[in-house]
Amino acid sequence: MNLEKIIKPKDVSQSVDVIIDELTPCLIHRESGEEYKTTFEPLLKSDLKMLTKKMGWVNFDWKQEFSVSDRQVYKLLIKGSTDIQGLISFQIAEGYIDVFLVESAPWNVGSSDKVFIGVGAHLFAIACKFSFDYGFDGVVSFTSKTKLIEHYQDKLGAIIIGGHLMAIETPKAKELVDIYFNEEEFS
Numbered sequence: 023m024n025l026e027k028i029i030k031p032k033d034v035s036q037s038v039d040v041i042i043d044e045l046t047p048c049l050i051h052r053e054s055g056e057e058y059k060t061t062f063e064p065l066l067k068s069d070l071k072m073l074t075k076k077m078g079w080v081n082f083d084w085k086q087e088f089s090v091s092d093r094q095v096y097k098l099l100i101k102g103s104t105d106i107q108g109l110i111s112f113q114i115a116e117g118y119i120d121v122f123l124v125e126s127a128p129w130n131v132g133s134s135d136k137v138f139i140g141v142g143a144h145l146f147a148i149a150c151k152f153s154f155d156y157g158f159d160g161v162v163s164f165t166s167k168t169k170l171i172e173h174y175q176d177k178l179g180a181i182i183i184g185g186h187l188m189a190i191e192t193p194k195a196k197e198l199v200d201i202y203f204n205e206e207e208f209s
Contacts, residue, residue: 045177045201046140049100049107058100058138060202062148065095065109072106078128087111087123096148098141107138110145112152112162118189119153121146121164146178147202150195160195164188 044050048057065088073084088095090111098108107130111123126141149162165186166174174180179194190198 044139045143045198047201047204049138049140049144052136052139060098060107060144061101062096062098065097069097069106073109079125080128081125082123084109084123084125093122094152098144098148100138108141108145110148112149114152114156115163118158118161118163119149119156121149121162124164143177143198144202146190147198150190150198151203153195154199159192160190160199161192162190162195 046057048059050057065084067088070085070088073079084095087093092113093111094113095109095111097106098110099105100107106127108126109123110121112119112121114120124142124145126136126145129137130141146162150160153160153162163183164180166180166188168186171182171186171188174188175182178190178198180188180190183189
Protein backbone atom coordinates (compact mmCIF):
# COMPACT_ATOMS: atom_id res chain seq x y z
CA MET A 23 0.00 0.00 0.00
CA ASN A 24 1.36 3.43 -0.89
CA LEU A 25 0.61 5.41 2.27
CA GLU A 26 2.01 8.65 0.86
CA LYS A 27 -0.98 8.83 -1.49
CA ILE A 28 -3.71 8.14 1.08
CA ILE A 29 -2.47 9.92 4.22
CA LYS A 30 -3.01 13.66 4.12
CA PRO A 31 -0.58 16.10 5.80
CA LYS A 32 -2.01 18.10 8.69
CA ASP A 33 -1.19 21.06 10.89
CA VAL A 34 2.18 20.41 12.57
CA SER A 35 1.18 22.47 15.62
CA GLN A 36 -0.54 19.34 16.95
CA SER A 37 2.47 17.07 17.11
CA VAL A 38 2.71 13.90 19.15
CA ASP A 39 5.41 13.97 21.81
CA VAL A 40 4.68 11.11 24.18
CA ILE A 41 7.64 8.92 25.14
CA ILE A 42 7.31 5.19 24.49
CA ASP A 43 9.16 3.58 27.37
CA GLU A 44 8.41 -0.12 26.86
CA LEU A 45 6.03 -2.40 25.00
CA THR A 46 4.35 -4.32 27.79
CA PRO A 47 1.23 -6.54 27.77
CA CYS A 48 -0.28 -4.39 30.53
CA LEU A 49 0.76 -1.44 32.65
CA ILE A 50 3.60 -2.21 35.01
CA HIS A 51 4.05 -0.43 38.32
CA ARG A 52 7.56 1.00 38.05
CA GLU A 53 8.57 0.42 41.69
CA SER A 54 6.93 -2.94 42.46
CA GLY A 55 6.93 -4.54 38.99
CA GLU A 56 3.29 -5.51 39.57
CA GLU A 57 1.21 -5.84 36.40
CA TYR A 58 -2.16 -4.14 35.98
CA LYS A 59 -4.75 -5.03 33.36
CA THR A 60 -6.25 -2.10 31.51
CA THR A 61 -9.33 -0.97 29.70
CA PHE A 62 -10.16 2.08 27.62
CA GLU A 63 -13.33 4.10 27.35
CA PRO A 64 -14.51 7.27 25.63
CA LEU A 65 -13.60 10.39 27.59
CA LEU A 66 -16.67 11.83 29.29
CA LYS A 67 -17.52 15.48 29.77
CA SER A 68 -17.44 14.86 33.52
CA ASP A 69 -13.77 13.75 33.22
CA LEU A 70 -12.69 17.18 31.95
CA LYS A 71 -12.66 18.76 35.42
CA MET A 72 -9.70 16.49 36.30
CA LEU A 73 -7.71 17.31 33.13
CA THR A 74 -6.51 20.77 34.10
CA LYS A 75 -3.10 22.43 34.32
CA LYS A 76 -3.58 22.57 38.10
CA MET A 77 -3.90 18.77 38.09
CA GLY A 78 -0.71 18.47 36.01
CA TRP A 79 -2.23 17.98 32.54
CA VAL A 80 -0.14 20.79 31.05
CA ASN A 81 0.59 19.67 27.49
CA PHE A 82 -2.82 20.00 25.84
CA ASP A 83 -6.24 21.56 26.27
CA TRP A 84 -8.35 18.41 26.49
CA LYS A 85 -11.55 20.40 26.97
CA GLN A 86 -10.96 22.00 23.56
CA GLU A 87 -9.99 18.67 22.00
CA PHE A 88 -13.10 17.02 23.47
CA SER A 89 -15.28 19.66 21.79
CA VAL A 90 -13.96 19.03 18.24
CA SER A 91 -16.89 17.25 16.62
CA ASP A 92 -15.01 14.84 14.35
CA ARG A 93 -12.51 13.71 17.00
CA GLN A 94 -12.76 10.75 19.31
CA VAL A 95 -11.02 10.99 22.68
CA TYR A 96 -10.32 7.87 24.74
CA LYS A 97 -8.96 7.41 28.23
CA LEU A 98 -6.75 4.54 29.34
CA LEU A 99 -7.71 3.12 32.73
CA ILE A 100 -6.55 0.35 35.00
CA LYS A 101 -9.41 -2.14 35.32
CA GLY A 102 -11.42 -1.32 38.43
CA SER A 103 -10.06 2.24 38.70
CA THR A 104 -11.37 5.58 37.47
CA ASP A 105 -7.91 7.20 37.41
CA ILE A 106 -6.98 8.18 33.86
CA GLN A 107 -3.51 6.88 32.97
CA GLY A 108 -3.37 8.46 29.50
CA LEU A 109 -5.42 10.01 26.73
CA ILE A 110 -5.54 9.76 22.95
CA SER A 111 -7.45 11.83 20.41
CA PHE A 112 -7.97 10.75 16.82
CA GLN A 113 -10.34 10.96 13.91
CA ILE A 114 -11.44 8.43 11.36
CA ALA A 115 -9.95 9.38 8.01
CA GLU A 116 -10.37 7.71 4.62
CA GLY A 117 -8.62 4.38 5.09
CA TYR A 118 -6.71 5.08 8.30
CA ILE A 119 -6.90 6.51 11.83
CA ASP A 120 -5.39 9.98 12.16
CA VAL A 121 -3.98 10.58 15.67
CA PHE A 122 -3.91 14.18 16.88
CA LEU A 123 -2.95 14.12 20.55
CA VAL A 124 -1.45 11.54 22.91
CA GLU A 125 -0.62 12.27 26.54
CA SER A 126 0.41 10.17 29.51
CA ALA A 127 -1.01 11.20 32.88
CA PRO A 128 1.33 13.56 34.76
CA TRP A 129 2.30 10.78 37.18
CA ASN A 130 3.36 8.56 34.26
CA VAL A 131 5.90 11.01 32.82
CA GLY A 132 9.64 11.05 33.45
CA SER A 133 12.07 8.23 33.97
CA SER A 134 12.64 8.12 37.70
CA ASP A 135 9.31 9.18 39.17
CA LYS A 136 6.64 7.76 36.86
CA VAL A 137 4.14 5.36 38.40
CA PHE A 138 3.35 3.10 35.42
CA ILE A 139 5.41 1.83 32.48
CA GLY A 140 3.77 1.09 29.12
CA VAL A 141 1.24 3.93 28.81
CA GLY A 142 2.48 5.57 25.58
CA ALA A 143 2.62 2.41 23.48
CA HIS A 144 -0.72 1.30 24.89
CA LEU A 145 -2.35 4.51 23.65
CA PHE A 146 -1.02 3.91 20.13
CA ALA A 147 -2.27 0.30 20.35
CA ILE A 148 -5.78 1.68 20.98
CA ALA A 149 -5.57 3.68 17.72
CA CYS A 150 -4.29 0.61 15.85
CA LYS A 151 -7.13 -1.50 17.27
CA PHE A 152 -9.69 1.02 16.01
CA SER A 153 -7.99 0.99 12.62
CA PHE A 154 -8.40 -2.79 12.41
CA ASP A 155 -11.99 -2.52 13.69
CA TYR A 156 -12.83 -0.05 10.90
CA GLY A 157 -11.24 -2.26 8.26
CA PHE A 158 -8.17 -0.02 7.75
CA ASP A 159 -5.61 -2.81 8.28
CA GLY A 160 -4.26 -1.16 11.44
CA VAL A 161 -2.88 1.88 9.60
CA VAL A 162 -2.44 4.91 11.87
CA SER A 163 -0.90 8.29 11.07
CA PHE A 164 0.41 11.02 13.34
CA THR A 165 2.67 14.05 13.25
CA SER A 166 5.76 13.75 15.42
CA LYS A 167 7.84 16.37 17.16
CA THR A 168 11.20 16.53 15.35
CA LYS A 169 13.19 15.21 18.31
CA LEU A 170 11.02 12.06 18.54
CA ILE A 171 10.93 10.89 14.92
CA GLU A 172 13.74 8.35 15.42
CA HIS A 173 12.23 7.33 18.77
CA TYR A 174 8.93 6.40 17.09
CA GLN A 175 10.77 4.58 14.32
CA ASP A 176 12.67 2.53 16.91
CA LYS A 177 9.90 1.92 19.46
CA LEU A 178 6.78 1.68 17.27
CA GLY A 179 8.27 0.75 13.91
CA ALA A 180 6.66 3.90 12.47
CA ILE A 181 7.73 5.12 9.05
CA ILE A 182 8.18 8.66 7.79
CA ILE A 183 5.59 9.66 5.19
CA GLY A 184 7.03 13.12 4.68
CA GLY A 185 8.31 15.88 6.95
CA HIS A 186 7.08 15.07 10.44
CA LEU A 187 4.16 12.95 9.24
CA MET A 188 4.56 9.32 10.29
CA ALA A 189 2.53 6.13 9.99
CA ILE A 190 2.29 2.76 11.64
CA GLU A 191 1.69 0.13 8.96
CA THR A 192 -0.17 -3.17 9.26
CA PRO A 193 2.61 -5.50 10.53
CA LYS A 194 3.68 -3.13 13.35
CA ALA A 195 0.06 -2.26 14.15
CA LYS A 196 -0.70 -5.97 14.46
CA GLU A 197 2.24 -6.38 16.85
CA LEU A 198 0.95 -3.56 19.06
CA VAL A 199 -2.60 -4.90 19.09
CA ASP A 200 -1.36 -8.42 19.83
CA ILE A 201 0.77 -7.18 22.74
CA TYR A 202 -1.88 -5.04 24.38
CA PHE A 203 -5.12 -6.75 23.49
CA ASN A 204 -4.01 -10.35 22.84
CA GLU A 205 -7.08 -10.93 20.70
CA GLU A 206 -7.25 -14.08 18.63
CA GLU A 207 -8.87 -12.21 15.72
CA PHE A 208 -5.54 -10.42 15.14
CA SER A 209 -3.38 -13.54 15.50
